[in-house]
Amino acid sequence: MSEAFDVIIGLEVHVELKTASKLFCCCSTAFGAPPNSQTCPVCLGLPGVLPVPNSEAIRLAVRSALALNCQVRPFSKFDRKQYFYPDLPKAYQISQYDQPLAEFGWVTIHPSGEEAKRVGIRRIHLEEDAGKLNHLGQRLGDAVGSLVDLNRAGVPLIEIVSEPDMRSAEEARLYLTELRAVLSYLDVSDLRMEEGSLRCDANVSLRPHGYQGSLEELPRVEIKNVNSIRNVQRGIEYEVVRQADMLKRGERIVRETRGFDDSTGRTYSQRSKEEAHDYRYFPEPDLPPLRLSPEWIEAQRTALPLLPDAIRRDLRSRGIPDKDVEVLVLDREAYEYWKDAAQAFSDDRLIVNWMLSDVSRLIHLRGETFATATVRPAQLVELLKLIQEGTLSGRMAKDVLEAMFETGQDAQALVKQKGLSQITDEEALMQVVNQVLETHRHVVADYLSGKEKALAYLVGQVMKLTRGQAKPDLVNRLIKEAISGSQAVSS
Amino acid sequence: MSNRLWTEEAVRLHEMFVAGKVSCEEIVQDHLEHLAAVDPGIGAFLHVAADQALAQAKEADRWSTEERQMRPLSGVPIAVKDNIVTQRMPTTAASRMLEKFYAPYNATVVEKLYAAGGILMGKTNLDEFAMGSSTEHSAFHPTRNPWQRDRVPGGSSGGSAAAVAAGMVPIALGSDTGGSIRQPAAYCGIVGMKPTYGRVSRYGLIAFASSLDQIGPMARTVRDAALLYHVIEGPDARDATSLPLTASPPTRSGPWRIGVPREYFQEGIDPRVGDVIDRYLRRLSDAGHEIRDLSLPHTRYAVATYYLIAPAEASSNLARYDGVRYGFRCDARDLVSLYERTRDEGFGPEVKRRILLGTHALSSGYYDAYYLTAQKVRTLIRQDFDAAFNAVDFVVAPTTPDVAFRFGERDDDPLKMYLGDIYTVTANLAGLPAISLPAGWVDGLPVGVQWMARPLFDNALLDAAQAAEALMPPFQFPQEVRE
Structure with missing residues (x-):
């Protein structure tokens, strides 16, 4: 100045x-x-x-x-x-x-x-x-x-x-x-x-x-x-x-x-x-x-809880970015929410990411706070586990979270009810892949002639037939394997 | 006999009531009749609760012998100084400010009186907010000395002292900030005790000077005073300055080492009072007690110290009477004039004088010189007594330098009135227990002698006082109230 x-x-x-x-x-x-x-x-x-x-x-x-x-x-x-x-x-x-x-x-x-x-x-x-x-x-x-x-x-x-x-x-x-x-x-x-x-x-x-x-x-x-x-x-x-x-x-x-x-x-x-x-x-x-x-x-000193500076050190040591650390530390309810979730889930950062984006958006929308949020930390953890296992894609999980807030139900129950969940069973998926390759022979031919885009089209068709429940990278691999396999047979 | 119940001691009334020799209603009725006959000429009461007292008495008459026995004050009429709050009677502190005030609660001591079966006869007169030594400063009417009606009964508990001396009640509560129990007891020829600071709850005592105020018993005999004292003493969760009950220090049953402070016999004492005390001390000595000369060197600063600390605390304690929530209120255009007019018209001149003194003593720039210095001297006065009690069991001295004075005698000389407190304020400043006992007469007026003990030695003090009382002729009522 x-x-x-x-x-x-x-x-x-x-x-x-x-x-x-x-x-x-x-x-x-x-x-x-x-x-x-x-x-x-x-x-x-x-x-x-x-x-x-x-x-x-x-x-x-x-x-x-x-x-x-x-x-x-x-x-x-x-x-x-x-x-x-x-x-x-x-x-x-x-x-x-x-x-x-x-x-x-x-x-x-x-x-x-x-x-x-x-x-x-x-x-x-x-x-x-x-x-x-x-x-x-x-x-x-x-x-x-x-x-x-x-x-x-x-x-x-x-x-x-x-x-x-x-x-x-x-x-x-x-x-x-x-x-x-x-x-x-x-x-x-x-x-x-x-x-x-x-x-x-x-x-x-x-x-x-x-x-x-x-x-x-x-x-x-x-x-x-x-x-x-x-x-x-x-x-x-x-x-x-x-x-x-x-x-x-x-x-x-x-x-x-x-x-x-x-x-x-x-x-x-x-x-x-x-x-x-x-x-x-x-x-x-x-x-x-x-x-x-x-x-x-x-005795009063001994009874003090963890205070902001100690909490900051702890959160940083878990690799949470400074900006997110500040948000958590300055809002005790958010920190308590995170802490409860982190006890049951190993990926600290994933919790923070979900809390400060989607959970935060939904609670504000609904006039709740982290302390009063309809979806409790344990319920969020369950949802995050479904993502981690590959049962749900990130996109699907966002929808499930919204439904959790609306109904108060657990992630598992909602996934079952709506028949969501990604198809991870390769045999089941293989049938769909074969069906798609059969109906789109010319596209397969395009791919074999070097048009990389053709592959994406085929993947898209499989996803469409599975109503999005297939894991895209798995479909990708299965199509490649199927095409190269049929080549080997025909040659 | 039964038509002279008002002459009996509280202890006797209780015994007779427990034994079924007399009903509580008879006791109360007799006292009310005597009160109605003599109080118009004395003015001890501000409020007589005749209907409530009779209703209480009728209830007491339904009690079984065991219930009567369990309640140490059953069958005993009692008067309460009107600066102690009562839920079912007005509490005025003898001030315009609280003329129509009813408290929504009872003082702890009042609760204790009711629990002990005592019959509350009414509220007695005092100097406004207990500030004064004559009861002339009551906003309502003065109280006359039952011994000579043109003289003051002392104060500020003059109403209680006169009521007891005239036989309207056997016992009464007073409050003592600088001598307000002992001095009127001395002037009216009765017993008045100021307990150790913290021994009796102050909850419900309208505060004058919080660090000095103490409620205590007034009676015609020491055993009646002890009876009342034992009902009201004890810790109170509502008073943070009340003391936990400790085991009472053992009483040495004489002969005692009695210290006589030479500073209490120097300038200002009426020589006739000095003579009475000398004769009194000779009786003690003849009874085998050892009389020792001792010095309390800071006595000469006691009045000055007291008249800084007490008004300072009073100025603060009385600030709440502002016309906003209860009590007297003047209509005014704005807030400041509401305060000014209410306090100007609601308080009498002596109260205003002390509020001004105290406010000044606490003002920025004067605090160290006045209030803080006074607190230091207070410590020195306490240390004087600590040292004295290393050498003696009790300190005995005149209660007042004079006998009851005539109305108006000290009106234009407040300093003379303040100096009259010289022998009593020290016990309040040092927090120790003190009791005034009848010691003799000067021209038909009673003279009091004061016994002081170390803090918490209240029981020892009462025991000694009772033994000393036996050396004197028993209490006789003033001729005019004997009917």
């Missing part, structure tokens, strides 16, 4: 943990229930209530931290972050301030054409979610009222704060994609951005070349609550251009929070940091500090 600055990006990602109950009470965390139906005195912040930590939330948070290469602190504590807002029932959020659950982690990203790069994770902490306001009216500005829904209040979250290590919107996209992939293998969250179980705020600043100060002091713009990875990327791209233009015009960039408008692709000012809150953090007196024994932490 010939620009006179570097792009500095740091991301704050909120992940809703997939616990049955909330972080400090027994209420359900299920998404989509009628407003305020999943509340109790504790998450409503009624007078006299006290929080009790959910040990499953702590386990999932620690699991996430370890998978993201963080150091888990054996001693951390909860703090109150205080501000008034109608979606915050106690007027403080129980969070972790100066002694977070985990620190010093990283995610490895793989920018195409470049070397892999580590993006640091500064900290991961546990906190409770706030509720939701439903504004009555078209826009917040002219809303006639707001309804408070506290179903989400108290749902456990982890906040993953990256170091400002990303230098482009593309790197931010890769970081988010990789982060989501790692978390997806842990079963810690639904990771649905559209439902808010994964949320991202992006901090973007431009550092002029030759700038000597600290990154903290650079004017930083925070893009809040963008609802997809694609939009995080678009928001950052827009913000980089906007700030660059301001710098070129000699304007001062103000530290502020901006929203992202999906329809225009632009960011817009929400509030400047000059009017930012003093959150008056202080240690939560209702909760004792969180002490985790090193043995327990190690």
Whole structure:
């Protein structure tokens, strides 16, 4: 880049943990229930209530931290972050301030054409979610009222704060994609951005070349609550251009929070940091500090599943092309599908080829995913075995796969039912060959006089009579043998 | 005898009820009649649940002897301070903010009272949100001292103290954040205990200062206080700061080494109170106990420390009263004015003063100097006591530097009111158990003496208090309530 600055990006990602109950009470965390139906005195912040930590939330948070290469602190504590807002029932959020659950982690990203790069994770902490306001009216500005829904209040979250290590919107996209992939293998969250179980705020600043100060002091713009990875990327791209233009015009960039408008692709000012809150953090007196024994932490580490980088190495070692490896790794359901199939079938690449072409096409067509696909991995393997044995041609197998998706039946059953299957019985085939050679004597003569094309015609006739069930290369050989045999006799 | 049931101890009422000598309905009826006769002149109650109490009593009367025996509070009327939530009675914390508030749940201690067969007579008055030492800061009405009606009963559990002293109930629950059980117990001539922090569940206690608050018993005798304490103590899955029940440390049955902190007798103490305590200590010494002079050097910082930590936590705990979901709400044009008007009109001046103090102490740029420093001093105060208890079994000192003051006497001098907490706040800051016992009189007003023990030595403290109680004349009701 010939620009006179570097792009500095740091991301704050909120992940809703997939616990049955909330972080400090027994209420359900299920998404989509009628407003305020999943509340109790504790998450409503009624007078006299006290929080009790959910040990499953702590386990999932620690699991996430370890998978993201963080150091888990054996001693951390909860703090109150205080501000008034109608979606915050106690007027403080129980969070972790100066002694977070985990620190010093990283995610490895793989920018195409470049070397892999580590993006640091500064900290991961546990906190409770706030509720939701439903504004009555078209826009917040002219809303006639707001309804408070506290179903989400108290749902456990982890906040993953990256170091400002990303230098482009593309790197931010890769970081988010990789982060989501790692978390997806842990079963810690639904990771649905559209439902808010994964949320991202992006901090973007431009550092002029030759700038000597600290990154903290650079004017930083925070893009809040963008609802997809694609939009995080678009928001950052827009913000980089906007700030660059301001710098070129000699304007001062103000530290502020901006929203992202999906329809225009632009960011817009929400509030400047000059009017930012003093959150008056202080240690939560209702909760004792969180002490985790090193043995327990190690047990969580041992219980971690295979993670994306290890999966990548495994898949590559099986000769699967890099491009396909990425598709599998970033979609846990696809990887699980492949893994199940690969246990019963030796040709790893053949599975991948079928999965990423025909299976993929059909599941998308049918609105399924690899996890919900009508054709299960074992059924695909059965189909692939029929190809491998030569019972089915590739062409026929595609038709059978479609029928499998439509009927839910196994490949074997469909092959029998439709009388498909390639004729591999040479004696049976020989009869057809002889019949064809008899009726097309002049073509045989053409072939013998050196017209190679004539052979193809004869093969085509055999295929026609067998309704395509013969194996073309076998027919080819049998015709050649028959012709040369009859020559030998006649001469 | 049966028309004087209200004069009986809880322990006696329970025995009589179990033995079938008296019905629970008679007990409750007698207490309700006495309450109706004397409370108009005292104002101990904010809510009297007469119908519920009688219904409970009738149910109790159907219990078999075994069922009565199994329930340690069967036959016993109880009052509950109105900052402890009850599902079937209003819970106001003596604040406009919660004037018509009914909680949809019971505090853990209330559940325990019901399970133990106790009869809930109603909710008692307090300083708004338990902030005060006189019960003058109730949003509804003041409570008068049963001994001299122009004087305060102390606070913030002034309603419970006055109700017990005047015989409206034999026992009551109070809460103690900086002395709110012990100081009114002292001013009203009764027994009041603040257990070890974490011994009694705080679930359902409307929080004032979470790291200091503790619910405790108030009674006219130590054994009644112990009866109530043993019902409410114990771990609670709903309170993460409640302590697991450990085996009670063995009680040394005297003679004890009793430490008397010299800092508690220096500036500020009414010399007449000092004399009462001196005579009290002589009785202990005459009874064979060893009286030792000791020093708790950080006592002089206790009030300052307390008045940073307690308001800081209060400012946070009271932020939820914003008019959005429940309680008092002012109509307003927009969100900010909804908050401002609701909180301005809903809270009284003492509560607002403490919210401002606490908010300031936690503000960016002041946190280290105020809150963090206060926490460090708190550790030093705790260490003072740790060291003291290496040398003595109990620390004994005056509960208050003075006797009950007149209404309005400290209205324009909040600092003087705060300084009155000097001997009680240390037990809260150090988390240790402390009990105030009647120690004598100054001009017809009761003087309290405070016994403190090391954390978790609640039972030992109660045993010692009971032994010490025997050295004093038994409780007598104030003339005016004797009918």
